[in-house]
Amino acid sequence: MIAGAVTAEWLDVPLRRFMQDSRAQRAIVLRPDGKVLAQFGFQSASEVKTACSLAAAINASGRELGKQLSGAPFRGMHQGGRTQGVFMGLCAAGGTDCLLLAAFDRESTLGLVRLYFGEFKDALNSLDGSIARPELPMDLESDLNSSLDALFGPLN
């Protein structure tokens, strides 16, 4: 069983299900501004902080690149390595966008991760009425730090 934590209770069941079905090793759900909502498989707050910052930056770059190349933002990204792959997909929850970033090894495939990401998105859509709209973000760093405190406890 992969250990994880969520700051948004409504994510717990869909994300656990995604992890179990897709056989991903690690996953994070975050807002596009970098605020982390849930994580599975990460060992420390600093790992999550790094992953969230990079995911938010990649998403911002990808959206802009998509707009320039095809007139619409890209909604997903995959980076495949020899032994590991990373998938990032955009979904909606509570009327706002969320990103799911998942890392997987050869126990899974991009096809499986995409398949179960589709089910994850459907699960969030079915919860939509019960998800509270998020508060407006303060700034990336303080928002991220408060989320990390909630997931791992204060660093100091």
Next chain:
Amino acid sequence: MTTEYGSVVEQIERHAGVLGAMLVGIDDGMVIARTTGLADTWESAAALASSLFTKTRQAADDAGLGSAAFVRLEADRGHLCATAKGDIVLVAVTDRKINLGKLRLEMLSATELL
């Protein structure tokens, strides 16, 4: 659809009782070529079939049986058959009345074209 891959799945689809066929990458579970018979479910079927084939081959290997050349899944309304060459899996979805012996030979010879 790339012609050489397309001709492989079309060859399998011509077999009586085959509902659809596709070539799937083992490493990523993504479709390389497919026939049109699998409706909207082809993407998930591809991901699951390649995973099934990989795990079955691994199980056969772990059990000391050697590499699995052909995998057949029997379901209530038909069969899912898979074989591979290199890092590509050939998958066929069939009805219950299919002649499985002929299909197996057809699929094994089709993979030689890859």
